[in-house]
Amino acid sequence: MLIQTLVTGLAIGGIYALMAVGYSLVFSILNFSNFAYGSIIMLGAYVGYYLLMKAGLPLAVSVAGSVMGAAFLCYLNERMAYSTLRKRNAASLYFMISAMGTAIFLENLVYATIGSRFYAFPEIITQQNITFWGASIGVLDVFAIVFSFTAIYMLHYFLQHSRVGIAIRAASYDMQVCQLNGVNITRLVGWVFLLAGALAGLSGMFLGMKYMVYPTMGWITNKAYIAAVIGGLGSLPGAVVGGLILGVLETLVSTYVSSVIRDVFSFSLLVVLLLVLPTGLFGKYLEEKV
């Protein structure tokens, strides 16, 4: 029972970590909360569902399609809603309002065009179990854990070793100095949103398989924001650790206490953590600089 709970928790935590990393990546560069991220995840799940069920493509191709589709949409979102603000050096308040508008716009666009129906992935994918040390573990959970960690490791490798990755890390410390050193910031921000979108596509696919595909599924990113705060806003290792901690704790609470108070618990955790440890576990921004 405990092993099963832990595996489920790690699987959910892995998905939270994916979303939190995507969110933190944008936050570390542009310093604002990208509330549109949830709707990109939702659209990624729809793309994956359509490729798999309507176009009849194999699962691997659908996942790849969902990743690419979400990456493209995330890039498009930046181009249309944020790039003008960025060039104007607008306050982060305006970015957040714009992001929120995008989130509501995309969600209601889906309502108006596709409808509010819930779409479920076929049971062959979602319901298989394997027995492991006497505990029955969902294949999907194992896949979610493996794929989340592979994706996060690939991102980590990319950020550590590629030219673009190094530029992204430099820009997260100081965008202006980075620009003075000859980095094309517009292209860099494009890269950041493409990477964040790719993670959104992957997490959207897993969320869709685990729960269902529906217009408001993007609001689960609330949990990713909480995970990012637990780890420290803008810190990528923090987002991973925060996501895992939140996923495991939530699953433990819903298994051993009550599933009703699960969301209340996550939020209370956030408030308590802000009181005792405002920077989060790996926080790098607390003091504002003049």
Place this chain on the structure above:
Amino acid sequence: MRIQTKTDLASLACGLTLYALLEGLILADIIPPYWQLNVIRVCIYIILATSLNLINGITGQFSIGHAGFMAIGAYMSAIMTVKLGLPFLVAILTGGLAAALLGFLIGLPTLRLSGDYLAIATLGLGEIIRITILNISYVGGASGFMGIPKYTNFTWAFLLMLFTLFFIKNFVNSTHGRACIAIRENEIAAEAMGVNTTKYKVLAFTIGAAFAGVAGALFSHNFYMAHPTSFTFMQSFDILTMVVLGGLGSMTGSIVGVIALTGISAYMADYPEIRMIIYALLLIVLMLFRPQGLFGSKEISLRIFSRLTGGERRGAAQGN
């Protein structure tokens, strides 16, 4: 007499005249019932929008959980009138106080940090309050709180709206309000000048929450019931759109925003998705082309008239 008092009295007179005019039209049934409801809605949303404007526009924080405070006010006041049989005024006050207390408790840890923490915390808060209410059977749970008497009428809504407007206007013009504006303009500079930034941020947040609670009380006593689905994030988003459309920091802007968007939603009542798409596009386009909203942080005031007639130029200058 001080210029401030003079303009206050003039605005009050205008407000009361408007009240008499509208109440007369309602009593004479010249305004059809559907639009009477919308007039009350406008009053309630003006309370909500100006109180959110105090937090988001005047103090420059970013709260997106206003519907949560509204829900607290709505349910607390309904408990007072339905379960305890207390008068409406007591219920409104309790609703406001309960929301203020919650605002204080949430604001204290989150407002010490940068704006994003508050945004995330209030976003979560709205959902948590809704989920908590869903699971309390004492207040009806998922089926909603039924049988709330309809105490809210145009008089209550308008007079409370007038009170809110005067309270917030005078708050903004006071020492405390100036401190809040200083925080918005530059928090570090304000702190360096000796402004206790956390104190004023929490103060503005608590006042904003209190008025949201008052509006919630009016809201639940207007529709015979309170339902958790009335207080989702979409409700907060509606209020935010009104404030941003009018201009963050402008009270008169918020009023214009409320009237414009309530008008749109009255006509679009049958197409909720299209309405939200319009709202969302409005926000995105505003951010791209006119981020300061319709009015910026300016106010329309009665002084415009004296300026037009050229009379009070000298007096207005002295007042500043």
